Amino acid sequence: MSLKKTVNVALGSRSYPIHIGADLLANAEILHEHIVSKQVLVVTNETIAPLYLDKLVDQLKVRFKVETAILPDGEKFKTLEYLSEIYDVLLQKRCNRQVTLVALGGGVIGDMTGFAAASYQRGVNFIQIPTTLLSQVDSSVGGKTGVNHPLGKNMIGAFYQPQCVLIDTAVLTSLPDRELSAGLAEVIKYGAICDKEFFQWLELNMDSLLARDNEALSYAIKTSCEKKAEVVSKDERESGIRATLNFGHTFGHAIETDLGYGEWLHGEAVSVGMCIAAELSSQLGWLPVSDSRRIKVLCQRAGLPVEKPATMKAADFIGHMKVDKKNITDTIRLILLKSLGKAVIYDCIDDSLIETAITKYGMKYS
Amino acid sequence: MSLKKTVNVALGSRSYPIHIGADLLANAEILHEHIVSKQVLVVTNETIAPLYLDKLVDQLKVRFKVETAILPDGEKFKTLEYLSEIYDVLLQKRCNRQVTLVALGGGVIGDMTGFAAASYQRGVNFIQIPTTLLSQVDSSVGGKTGVNHPLGKNMIGAFYQPQCVLIDTAVLTSLPDRELSAGLAEVIKYGAICDKEFFQWLELNMDSLLARDNEALSYAIKTSCEKKAEVVSKDERESGIRATLNFGHTFGHAIETDLGYGEWLHGEAVSVGMCIAAELSSQLGWLPVSDSRRIKVLCQRAGLPVEKPATMKAADFIGHMKVDKKNITDTIRLILLKSLGKAVIYDCIDDSLIETAITKYGMKYS
Numbered sequence: 001m002s003l004k005k006t007v008n009v010a011l012g013s014r015s016y017p018i019h020i021g022a023d024l025l026a027n028a029e030i031l032h033e034h035i036v037s038k039q040v041l042v043v044t045n046e047t048i049a050p051l052y053l054d055k056l057v058d059q060l061k062v063r064f065k066v067e068t069a070i071l072p073d074g075e076k077f078k079t080l081e082y083l084s085e086i087y088d089v090l091l092q093k094r095c096n097r098q099v100t101l102v103a104l105g106g107g108v109i110g111d112m113t114g115f116a117a118a119s120y121q122r123g124v125n126f127i128q129i130p131t132t133l134l135s136q137v138d139s140s141v142g143g144k145t146g147v148n149h150p151l152g153k154n155m156i157g158a159f160y161q162p163q164c165v166l167i168d169t170a171v172l173t174s175l176p177d178r179e180l181s182a183g184l185a186e187v188i189k190y191g192a193i194c195d196k197e198f199f200q201w202l203e204l205n206m207d208s209l210l211a212r213d214n215e216a217l218s219y220a221i222k223t224s225c226e227k228k229a230e231v232v233s234k235d236e237r238e239s240g241i242r243a244t245l246n247f248g249h250t251f252g253h254a255i256e257t258d259l260g261y262g263e264w265l266h267g268e269a270v271s272v273g274m275c276i277a278a279e280l281s282s283q284l285g286w287l288p289v290s291d292s293r294r295i296k297v298l299c300q301r302a303g304l305p306v307e308k309p310a311t312m313k314a315a316d317f318i319g320h321m322k323v324d325k326k327n328i329t330d331t332i333r334l335i336l337l338k339s340l341g342k343a344v345i346y347d348c349i350d351d352s353l354i355e356t357a358i359t360k361y362g363m364k365y366s
Numbered sequence: 367m368s369l370k371k372t373v374n375v376a377l378g379s380r381s382y383p384i385h386i387g388a389d390l391l392a393n394a395e396i397l398h399e400h401i402v403s404k405q406v407l408v409v410t411n412e413t414i415a416p417l418y419l420d421k422l423v424d425q426l427k428v429r430f431k432v433e434t435a436i437l438p439d440g441e442k443f444k445t446l447e448y449l450s451e452i453y454d455v456l457l458q459k460r461c462n463r464q465v466t467l468v469a470l471g472g473g474v475i476g477d478m479t480g481f482a483a484a485s486y487q488r489g490v491n492f493i494q495i496p497t498t499l500l501s502q503v504d505s506s507v508g509g510k511t512g513v514n515h516p517l518g519k520n521m522i523g524a525f526y527q528p529q530c531v532l533i534d535t536a537v538l539t540s541l542p543d544r545e546l547s548a549g550l551a552e553v554i555k556y557g558a559i560c561d562k563e564f565f566q567w568l569e570l571n572m573d574s575l576l577a578r579d580n581e582a583l584s585y586a587i588k589t590s591c592e593k594k595a596e597v598v599s600k601d602e603r604e605s606g607i608r609a610t611l612n613f614g615h616t617f618g619h620a621i622e623t624d625l626g627y628g629e630w631l632h633g634e635a636v637s638v639g640m641c642i643a644a645e646l647s648s649q650l651g652w653l654p655v656s657d658s659r660r661i662k663v664l665c666q667r668a669g670l671p672v673e674k675p676a677t678m679k680a681a682d683f684i685g686h687m688k689v690d691k692k693n694i695t696d697t698i699r700l701i702l703l704k705s706l707g708k709a710v711i712y713d714c715i716d717d718s719l720i721e722t723a724i725t726k727y728g729m730k731y732s
Binding site for chain 1: 523
């Protein structure tokens with residue numbers, strides 16, 4: 001077996017391990033101990049299926065009766081309608097409460113499969129095998145599952161933890177450049193919100209990451225999972241500190257909602273969102289302008305967009321942000337930076353502050 | 367305020383009170399302490415709305431901003447499609463994570479509102495105000511929420527506990543006879559599975575219950591809630607003893623699935639299910655035939671059907687039961703009676719045993 005690192009997500013009886021290593025898909029017997037009955041349903045999408053589905057099924061079918069469900073690929077299919085297709089297969093194949101669902105794919109597949117597991121027969125087991133950098137460093141840790149609604153992203157879902165996560169870094173070789181960059185947005189986020197040294201490491205190693213150097217990727221993934229696991233362990237249901245993980249996301253969700261899900265990748269929207277949030281942090285006199293600039297430059301070097309879509313005005317952002325689920329009453333809840341590596345929750349009661357940041361940001365850099 | 371009895375459902379941090387009394391709807395300030403923000407959404411149906419919605423909203427709007435969602439009435443609307451309508455209202459009204467959902471209606475409204483609360487923004491608060499006897503003694507205790515799938519009842523859902531339950535016995539005056547009887551099926555169940563004395567009390571007081579004597583109804587509701595609360599406290603997620611509450615339900619679900627949801631009321635199907643399960647218990651030499659007979663007679667006196675639908679054969683039951691979610695692997699999990707007042711879980715590996723019970727039962731009494 002290849003070298004394997006393990007990060008433990010400490011959540012009491014819901015704790016689970018994240019195994020990270022090159023070519024772990026060829027060693028899927030790691031999963032056996034987490035599967036309680038003969039029934040396994042692997043959920044994946046049309047892009048991933050031809051690449052890795054057979055490999056995984058071959059590994060599992062030695063011990064289990066394996067069914068598969070293949071969904072179309074993309075955020076726009078993260079809906080109740082396509083979720084229903086997973087339920088349909090589960091029932092057509094007469095899967096009972098002991099079934100284990102396996103999510104083989106990116107964040108969309110992980111979120112949908114996780115919510116299907118949370119809600120099928122009021123809860124069955126599931127395992128995550130994230131195949132994009134974004135899902136490896138973000139959605140595979142912490143148990144947020146769900147689907148989108150036409151009026152808002154991730155509006156329907158559950159907190160539901162997997163039995164384990166298997167991260168095969170070798171699958172990143174087949175990941176399109178654009179998606180690698182989108183994943184790096186979340187990696188940069190961990191540096192920005194809670195680890196200045198990791199941010200500096202990213203500045204030094206961005207070229208290796210883009211060259212898909214396996215050692216650099218493994219380190220970035222492990223560190224990201226550790227950062228997230230630490231926050232999630234303290235606040236599983238996001239009543240406090242976990243909200244800081246949403247740095248850049250409130251602005252980012254506004255972009256995704258405005259353009260329609262799937263136009264921009266999640267990480268791309270988050271990149272612009274982080275740049276605007278950093279601008280606002282500087283505007284409040286917290287974050288030195290030079291550090292706000294470093295965030296923008298690092299995102300740019302990662303191949304990410306750093307300017308808002310030309311079609312969106314400040315008022316469009318504010319309209320969308322007021323229905324974002326992170327909001328409390330009429331204020332807009334933002335995650336800002338007190339300094340590089342230190343995020344805070346900020347309930348903004350003055351829309352004009354946000355308007356200014358968006359407008360100023362656009363003017364200064366464009 | 368009218369005389370109020372309270373049953374506590376002990377579930378650690380998820381514990382909640384059930385308040386029982388005549389005319390509690392006119393004293394809905396009991397609910398105030400359980401509502402955390404200004405936003406309240408009352409979910410009800412077209413039958414209940416004209417009877418009680420204004421009364422409740424008038425009580426709540428003194429303190430809260432109250433929105434309403436009115437669904438069509440009936441089990442056949444307990445689907446993902448109609449669940450979506452609740453999400454639509456929540457998002458159109460910009461409800462955030464602090465919203466409280468209030469379920470005003472029978473089991474269908476309670477189950478759907480509970481699941482909407484479990485899944486909206488990954489979980490918001492809810493309160494149950496059950497308006498049928500069935501939902502008062504059954505679905506309002508224990509946190510089972512969900513919707514049906516064309517291939518099976520309650521296949522999609524969550525375990526999710528309300529903040530509190532308010533049972534107004536006065537609303538039973540407007541309940542159709544057929545629904546009163548359906549509720550009595552679950553009341554009889556508690557006697558059959560865990561309390562022989564309560565079963566005897568029901569034999570003595572069935573006429574008072576059918577005459578809607580308030581004192582008799584209050585006693586029956588309180589005792590039923592206590593019995594269920596006791597079982598649920600021991601086994602919230604149905605890994606063991608809670609399954610005994612499904613006495614009559616595996617056969618009953620087969621009837622509901624076969625006829626299509628909504629043809630027979632749930633309690634009616636459970637009544638026939640209990641009679642068949644009692645027959646099978648006698649067939650195994652456990653339950654004296656005279657006690658099996660007592661169950662049938664009590665159900666009949668309660669105005670319930672005790673014969674299976676003429677169109678259904680034993681094989682139809684077995685086909686449906688094999689996809690019932692209570693099943694473990696290929697066996698059919700049944701709840702049977704070791705004696706009157708003592709239920710056991712029985713994993714039946716021999717279909718012919720079930721076939722014989724259904725066939726024999728039909729021949730003997732029809």
